[in-house]
Amino acid sequence: MTEQPAPTTTAGEPATARGEQTRQLIRNTALRLFRERGYAQTTMRAIAQEAGVAVGNAYYYFGSKDHLIQEFYAQSQVEIRAAAQPVLDREEAFGARLAGVLHAGIDVLTPSHDFAATFFKTAAEPTSPLSPFSAESSAPRQAAIDLFAEVLTGSTAKVDAELRPQLPELLWLAYMGVVLYWVHDRSAGQVKTRQLIDGVVPLIDRLVALSRLRVLRPVTRQVFDLIRTLRH
Amino acid sequence: MTEQPAPTTTAGEPATARGEQTRQLIRNTALRLFRERGYAQTTMRAIAQEAGVAVGNAYYYFGSKDHLIQEFYAQSQVEIRAAAQPVLDREEAFGARLAGVLHAGIDVLTPSHDFAATFFKTAAEPTSPLSPFSAESSAPRQAAIDLFAEVLTGSTAKVDAELRPQLPELLWLAYMGVVLYWVHDRSAGQVKTRQLIDGVVPLIDRLVALSRLRVLRPVTRQVFDLIRTLRH
DNA sequence: GTCGGTAGTTGAACACGTTCAAGAAAGGCG
DNA sequence: CGCCTTTCTTGAACGTGTTCAACTACCGAC
Numbered sequence: 001m002t003e004q005p006a007p008t009t010t011a012g013e014p015a016t017a018r019g020e021q022t023r024q025l026i027r028n029t030a031l032r033l034f035r036e037r038g039y040a041q042t043t044m045r046a047i048a049q050e051a052g053v054a055v056g057n058a059y060y061y062f063g064s065k066d067h068l069i070q071e072f073y074a075q076s077q078v079e080i081r082a083a084a085q086p087v088l089d090r091e092e093a094f095g096a097r098l099a100g101v102l103h104a105g106i107d108v109l110t111p112s113h114d115f116a117a118t119f120f121k122t123a124a125e126p127t128s129p130l131s132p133f134s135a136e137s138s139a140p141r142q143a144a145i146d147l148f149a150e151v152l153t154g155s156t157a158k159v160d161a162e163l164r165p166q167l168p169e170l171l172w173l174a175y176m177g178v179v180l181y182w183v184h185d186r187s188a189g190q191v192k193t194r195q196l197i198d199g200v201v202p203l204i205d206r207l208v209a210l211s212r213l214r215v216l217r218p219v220t221r222q223v224f225d226l227i228r229t230l231r232h
Numbered sequence: 233m234t235e236q237p238a239p240t241t242t243a244g245e246p247a248t249a250r251g252e253q254t255r256q257l258i259r260n261t262a263l264r265l266f267r268e269r270g271y272a273q274t275t276m277r278a279i280a281q282e283a284g285v286a287v288g289n290a291y292y293y294f295g296s297k298d299h300l301i302q303e304f305y306a307q308s309q310v311e312i313r314a315a316a317q318p319v320l321d322r323e324e325a326f327g328a329r330l331a332g333v334l335h336a337g338i339d340v341l342t343p344s345h346d347f348a349a350t351f352f353k354t355a356a357e358p359t360s361p362l363s364p365f366s367a368e369s370s371a372p373r374q375a376a377i378d379l380f381a382e383v384l385t386g387s388t389a390k391v392d393a394e395l396r397p398q399l400p401e402l403l404w405l406a407y408m409g410v411v412l413y414w415v416h417d418r419s420a421g422q423v424k425t426r427q428l429i430d431g432v433v434p435l436i437d438r439l440v441a442l443s444r445l446r447v448l449r450p451v452t453r454q455v456f457d458l459i460r461t462l463r464h
Numbered sequence: 465g466t467c468g469g470t471a472g473t474t475g476a477a478c479a480c481g482t483t484c485a486a487g488a489a490a491g492g493c494g
Numbered sequence: 495c496g497c498c499t500t501t502c503t504t505g506a507a508c509g510t511g512t513t514c515a516a517c518t519a520c521c522g523a524c
Contacts, residue, residue: 014501014502015500015501015502016490016491016500016501016502018489018490018501018502019501019502022502022503043479043480043481044480044481044482045479045480045481053503053504054503054504054505055481055482055504055505056482056483056484056503056504056505057502057503057504059481059482059483060501060502060503064481064482065481065482117357117358117359118357118359120356120357120358121353121354121356121357121360122353123356124352124353124355124356124357125349125350125352125353125356126349126352126415126416126418127349127350128353131416133416183358184358184363184365186358192462195458195461195462196458196462199454199457199458199461199462200458202454203451203454203455203458206450206451206454207451210451213447215445215447218438219435219438219439219442222431222434222435222438223435225431226427226428226431226432226435229427229431230413230424230427230428230431246471246472247470247471247472248470248471248472248520248521250471250472250519250520251471251472254472254473275509275510275511276510276511276512277509277510277511285473285474286473286474286475287474287475287511287512288473288474288475288512288513288514289472289473289474291511291512291513292471292472292473296511296512297511297512
């Protein structure tokens with residue numbers, strides 16, 4: 001009675017140079033077409049034809065059409081990291097660093113907004129390997145969390161001792177929230193998302209500072225207990 | 233270059249008793265099969281066959297397979313409301329009322345966890361009429377928000393004047409968060425979600441109380457400004 | 465009662481994602 | 495060079511959601 005009986009074929013990593021080349025060819029063709037036509041409008045047949053290979057060949061390297069999205073995901077991760085680097089080198093204030101990373105994320109993603117929205121659909125499915133919470137995407141997820149750890153460690157912010165180890169993951173979660181908003185954001189150039197970032201960063205900044213406040217001790221304690229329980 | 237060219241056909245509301253009957257028949261058959269086999273494993277052909285109609289007939293009433301999910305959505309809404317009623321009649325404390333409604337939601341949804349997870353995938357797509365944020369689902373959304381308004385108005389809680397009008401919608405948003413967690417929750421019987429609710433309700437309760445606190449004035453002000461900006 | 469129009473119904477046909485048995489190319493080994 | 499194994503490639507075929515032109519049932523008006 002379970003949904004999605006489990007993936008039938010795991011796409012193999014190429015073992016030869018020829019294979020690697022074909023893999024890249026299909027990958028790049030797919031990403032280009034996704035950007036040009038959107039995800040739904042890009043058929044596997046079109047990808048194969050444009051890449052000059054047979055349909056089945058694409059399935060030798062990528063388990064499904066959805067798996068091609070993972071390539072987009074991975075590439076974006078790298079680009080975001082690169083786009084955020086200058087800010088991380090320059091800024092020392094926690095808020096500025098956080099804002100820098102979040103804006104870098106949107107900078108990179110914006111050109112692909114229409115396509116990325118559809119991609120998010122697939123990512124939202126819990127059983128999908130594309131889910132940001134899934135085991136399969138634990139590598140890119142950890143890379144993202146590490147980025148937020150760097151936001152924190154490179155900053156001058158004084159953070160509550162109990163909060164500090166949890167914070168990178170919480171920031172990543174907030175980032176997921178921003179992306180969720182961005183995906184639904186139909187304002188021109190996704191300006192609203194920019195406003196969300198600029199509004200929410202000082203808020204987080206302030207909350208992090210407040211976390212050391214006496215009155216809030218019980219609340220923060222409560223939050224951490226909950227997180228600990230849920231983490232398992 | 234936009235994704236999803238816009239729905240081609242809007243499914244017509246039945247105008248005769250015969251039509252209404254067929255519509256219900258298809259609807260009920262579909263919901264039953266979804267529950268029995270899961271969403272992906274239920275084909276439109278199977279629905280039609282079990283209902284004793286032609287495939288095309290289902291499309292006369294429901295624009296797509298996804299639209300059948302909306303029926304599930306609507307029915308759940310009604311059941312949740314009913315399940316929450318006793319608690320709303322009995323309890324006066326804000327926390328107890330909120331917990332009651334949230335638990336009622338999970339109570340109703342739990343039998344369909346596997347299926348509902350898949351359904352959530354479709355709901356996550358921004359362009360989908362099924363998205364909880366979309367115009368098409370504004371009716372059920374408003375009904376849900378009203379439920380949370382009732383949680384508030386029937387309670388003895390003292391709430392900051394500025395927060396009060398915003399709170400129902402914020403609670404609904406929190407509810408969406410709970411559902412998102414629930415969908416990803418693979419613990420037996422979704423126990424973790426229960427823990428989340430029991431952990432997060434006192435937290436919200438406390439935060440609502442704190443909202444009147446002097447020190448937090450700037451923070452709450454900041455939050456409301458942000459919300460106002462984003463609302464448009 | 466018959467006629468005309470609206471509401472409802474049909475199932476073959478289409479395009480898509482995906483599979484798979486068959487074969488081609490490449491590489492290693494004597 | 496010839497042989498075997500692994501890696502890669504092919505495209506026809508399957509099952510799916512969806513469409514649509516043709517058809518039937520119903521109902522009000524005359």
